[in-house]
Amino acid sequence: MNFMFKCSVCNFIYEREAAPEQCPKCGAPKEKFIEISEEVKEKILRSRYTNDLHMEIKTLLDTIIELAEEGIEDDLDPGCVKVFKEAKAIAFELGQKIKAELEGHMKKGKWG
Numbered sequence: 001m002n003f004m005f006k007c008s009v010c011n012f013i014y015e016r017e018a019a020p021e022q023c024p025k026c027g028a029p030k031e032k033f034i035e036i037s038e039e040v041k042e043k044i045l046r047s048r049y050t051n052d053l054h055m056e057i058k059t060l061l062d063t064i065i066e067l068a069e070e071g072i073e074d075d076l077d078p079g080c081v082k083v084f085k086e087a088k089a090i091a092f093e094l095g096q097k098i099k100a101e102l103e104g105h106m107k108k109g110k111w112g
């Protein structure tokens with residue numbers, strides 16, 4: 001069972017059995033904390049899972065970019081370099097899309 005309390009002042013989410021005496025982020029008193037409903041909790045956990053997947057893919061894409069750069073530098077022949085450049089461009093573009101998705105989630109600000 002997950003417990004979640006949200007600071008109504010700064011949206012900080014506290015995950016213990018009871019709300020803290022003071023908000024660790026903005027210092028608001030305990031009374032400012034509201035218990036998060038089961039429904040919203042589900043959404044928070046759900047979106048964390050998706051964010052983790054995005055982050056993991058982003059890490060792999062960064063590895064692809066590094067390998068592609070090594071390949072470009074290695075410069076064996078034009079065919080290889082072309083493929084490495086493509087790999088780098090695709091990985092970069094996908095990475096940007098993932099960043100945009102993650103930023104979108106954060107701007108909604110609802111699901112810490």
Ligand SMILES: [Zn+2]
Pocket residue numbers: 007008009010011012023024025026027028
């Ligand atoms: Zn707060």
